[in-house]
Amino acid sequence: MNEFFELIEDILFHDEFLKLKDMTHHKGSRYDHLVSVSYHSYKIAKKYNLDYKSVARGALLHDFFLYDWREYKKNNRFNIKNNHGLNHPKVALNNAIKYFDLNDKEKDIIVKHMWPKCIGIPKYKESYLVSFVDKHIATIEFLEEFGMKNKFELVLEDVI
Numbered sequence: 001m002n003e004f005f006e007l008i009e010d011i012l013f014h015d016e017f018l019k020l021k022d023m024t025h026h027k028g029s030r031y032d033h034l035v036s037v038s039y040h041s042y043k044i045a046k047k048y049n050l051d052y053k054s055v056a057r058g059a060l061l062h063d064f065f066l067y068d069w070r071e072y073k074k075n076n077r078f079n080i081k082n083n084h085g086l087n088h089p090k091v092a093l094n095n096a097i098k099y100f101d102l103n104d105k106e107k108d109i110i111v112k113h114m115w116p117k118c119i120g121i122p123k124y125k126e127s128y129l130v131s132f133v134d135k136h137i138a139t140i141e142f143l144e145e146f147g148m149k150n151k152f153e154l155v156l157e158d159v160i
Ligand SMILES: [Fe+2]
Pocket: 062, 063, 088, 089, 113, 114
């Protein structure tokens, strides 16, 4: 846990990133969602000798957008260009670049995390990993939001 914390500490306590604590995502805050995806992705990346540093940091920033996605969807229901699913990875990447130094892998992790709902395919194994972990965690959070304390809550790094 200490190593994980050290890898992401500068992001975790950054003023702009802290704003995500006030943003609801699925169940809980977007901040919590990002920490959760980052931590599980990091554990799996370590287990499989992947680039766990880029995974921890890229995953932590994958949903770094500061608007209410439900409102955005409601307001853009008939505007194909403003598709939240397609656009928010780019918004997250722009925010991330603005405040932090990112390598190519971290950028790819962020901008491809909605794969296959994105332009192009992930360039790295690490990008696929974060995309899968994000979907798994989002599903759990979604079920929790609707009071279905899930039966699928598996500790990812123990089963993969
Ligand atoms: Fe996302």
